[in-house]
Amino acid sequence: MKPLLLFVLSMVTFARDAAAEDAECVRERGAMIETIRAYAQSDARALGPQGLSERVLEAMKQTKRHLFIAERSCSIAYVDGPVPIGLGQTISQPYIVALMTQLAAVAPDHVVLEVGTGSGYQAAILAQLARKVCTIEIIPQLAEGAAKTLKKLAYDNVSVRLGDGYDGWPECSPFDAIVVTAALGEVPPPLIEQLRVGGRLVMPVGAGYSTQQLTVVEKIAPGKTATRAVALVRFVPFTRSND
Template sequence: MKVLPLLVFAMGVVAWEATAQDAQCVRERAAMVETIRAYARSAAGVLGQQGVSEGVLEVMAQTKRHLFIPERTCSVAYADTPVPIGLGQTISQPYIVALMTQLAEVAPDHTVLEVGTGSGYQAAILARLARKVCTIEIIPQLAETAAKTLRDLAYDNVSVRLGDGYDGWPECGPFDAVVVTAALGELPPPLIEQLKVGGRLVMPVGPGYSTQQLTVVEKIAPGKTTTRAVALVRFVPFTRSQN
């Protein structure tokens, strides 16, 4: 009979710790958004005077990034820096996630392809803005973990596929936007082919583990595109299937 008060006390301590962590995460996430906003103002040449839209910033403020990293630590998750997620991969710094999302110009009725699921965080951001997100990951462990995380967090409009993203996902498209989260020295023709007219491909172009150009390709007519480099970035290399 004397165990019950101790159990209630212990449960109260756990609840208090969880509440304190939630409050810290909210503060850290708000600070992250303000950092993104400041970076966007200084990058007017890339984004124009509008910077990162309030819609994108709101989604960044709502999405629990700490649940997409192994440590699930708020101070780590919301710092404006890449975070290792294992197997030689990283989750991009928040500003780059916001920048790529803004450049993709995602709308509520859009179908979006992401190549390089990683932890699932970029897919989660896109899922709050688009009707449907199809995301491809070549590393089995990451694909499995990301799919579980997205499923547990009720991102029901995201489909995760294991495979080589170079060839895209024709059955899921055509796409209004394609976001590639790994660097390649060329623009993959299949991804451009799967874009709708008016659609955009956003990806880093250049060698892995070096400086690349964050590039935006817009499909202006069947078989016709415009391409522009918007910023210098550093991404992990695009992994291809050996088959």
């Protein structure tokens, strides 16, 4: 068989396999969305009467979660649970990602801070809802990998920074919303300082590797906040530069 024909046949096979994989991913992602809807309908305490917005669900639907894990596996990526991404970190359960995004109340003109980039999945969700996302990751390999993935997927309104998220990102502030994806016993004061009046911070409060309270902090005036616990969750611990 001639080399050119072999090349053409291999490209056809690759395209066919890619199309089959895409179809599988679409099915798995659709099933994930339906699972999220089911959780939301039974979780009125956390979401309130407004429920989970179609805007958040659409962002979840459009984000290819399998491209944010090393295996690139649809059956793994869209499972109803957290997915390991290496170095002791995970992508949160899809419903928890949707819940935190909903609680942050992100609007199209907002600037959002994410603390704990991980593989970049939560940042990709936020990027579809906000004008700008600034995301901080303390683990160099994860920060580098997330930056490459987000750039490759054309999330051009996301900036990734390597550093200790406890201190926030003053140069990007003030923020309309802040999402923290790791557990700490207290809300870092610098994050509250960088939150715009009227803005919200969402984070798990409590010790790592145990049950924590998913907490929403609203800044109602300079130096004044209102805090409420929403749901019990389990997140990896917040890593500091001196840990």
